[in-house]
Amino acid sequence: DIVSPEPQDDIELAVEGALRPQSLDEFVGQHKVRGQLQLLLQAAKLQDRTPDHILLAGPPGLGKTTLAMIVAHESGRPLRMSSGPAIQHAGDLAALLSSLTPGEVLFIDEIHRMARSAEEMLYLAMEDFRIDIMVGKGAGATSIPLELAPFTLVGATTRSGLLPNPLRDRFGFTAHLEYYDAGELEHVVDRSASVLGVDLDAKQRGEIARRSRGTPRIANRLLRRVRDWTLVNGSDGSVSIEGVRAALELYDVDAIGLDRLDRAVLKALVHRFQGGPVGLSTLAVTVGEEADTVESVVEPYLVRIGFMGRTPRGRIATPDAYAHLGIAP
Ligand code: ADP
Numbered sequence: 211d212i213v214s215p216e217p218q219d220d221i222e223l224a225v226e227g228a229l230r231p232q233s234l235d236e237f238v239g240q241h242k243v244r245g246q247l248q249l250l251l252q253a254a255k256l257q258d259r260t261p262d263h264i265l266l267a268g269p270p271g272l273g274k275t276t277l278a279m280i281v282a283h284e285s286g287r288p289l290r291m292s293s294g295p296a297i298q299h300a301g302d303l304a305a306l307l308s309s310l311t312p313g314e315v316l317f318i319d320e321i322h323r324m325a326r327s328a329e330e331m332l333y334l335a336m337e338d339f340r341i342d343i344m345v346g347k348g349a350g351a352t353s354i355p356l357e358l359a360p361f362t363l364v365g366a367t368t369r370s371g372l373l374p375n376p377l378r379d380r381f382g383f384t385a386h387l388e389y390y391d392a393g394e395l396e397h398v399v400d401r402s403a404s405v406l407g408v409d410l411d412a413k414q415r416g417e418i419a420r421r422s423r424g425t426p427r428i429a430n431r432l433l434r435r436v437r438d439w440t441l442v443n444g445s446d447g448s449v450s451i452e453g454v455r456a457a458l459e460l461y462d463v464d465a466i467g468l469d470r471l472d473r474a475v476l477k478a479l480v481h482r483f484q485g486g487p488v489g490l491s492t493l494a495v496t497v498g499e500e501a502d503t504v505e506s507v508v509e510p511y512l513v514r515i516g517f518m519g520r521t522p523r524g525r526i527a528t529p530d531a532y533a534h535l536g537i538a539p
């Protein structure tokens with residue numbers, strides 16, 4: 211799905227690697243978070259200690275992994291990467307923690323998906339740089355304490371509400387990443403275009419930014435499709451505004467970043483159910499999709515841009531949705 215905020219495949223992840231800013235100065239937008247991180251890293255550097263543990267919270271594609279890499283880079287420390295789903299037993303975490311070198315930055319993506327038993331081990335590790343390893347079972351079980359090298363944990367989560375309080379409380383700083391505004395996304399597109407060797411003017415950058423749903427990952431993906439279109443169809447290899455529009459229309463991304471499914475849901479809501487309220491599962495059946503997909507993929511963006519409302523009796527279309535579809539309410 212071209213406007214999904216999640217990475218589509220490993221190839222995309224590799225391309226993203228090349229487009230990642232390396233320093234806080236290169237990181238676009240998120241001024242507040244950047245300032246807060248800068249202070250935290252500088253203070254740690256002055257005292258020659260490991261920076262506090264950092265939690266990065268926010269929707270996918272807004273730069274959490276990128277910031278984790280920047281934390282390691284700016285503090286001149288090595289980075290170890292793991293993720294919640296890869297830590298299914300306390301033993302997985304014990305192996306990871308005990309192999310860290312002094313001062314290493316440990317990044318755990320999707321930290322809310324880590325096993326409960328590992329979470330408990332992490333509390334002690336974060337606080338005292340120590341873990342207790344249980345050996346044996348039943349009455350003969352004993353715990354052996356193991357000292358760890360000091361480290362900085364950078365956790366990322368799209369669902370900070372799912373983190374248990376004791377874990378959340380052990381982070382010295384929580385950064386909440388916000389969706390990017392159009393100007394910031396233009397800046398992201400500009401930066402990525404120069405890395406990819408694509409020449410864009412302000413109008414073309416604006417056209418891509420407006421369709422990127424506040425998300426740098428989507429902006430970069432749309433930019434790559436525009437580059438492809440220009441390579442194949444462009445007359446002299448240079449990008450034109452018509453080319454930008456044609457490329458994005460080919461992938462069914464409309465002027466404000468809605469795709470085919472988003473529009474199908476809106477149209478069903480407006481035409482079949484006279485604007486609602488209608489239950490989510492009925493709406494999903496009407497467009498031939500799983501209720502889960504409509505709820506987790508389509509609805510959040512439509513609600514965020516004020517096109518759909520959630521009421522106790524079901525989903526409704528707002529006047530803005532009618533206006534976008536060109537229909538009188
Ligand atoms: P997340 O971990 O939150 O899903 P990533 O850090 O993997 O997001 O970012 C996705 C893509 O968007 C990467 O290619 C990254 O370089 C780009 N990106 C994210 N935030 C920014 C930013 N502030 N400035 C420039 N590029 C960004």
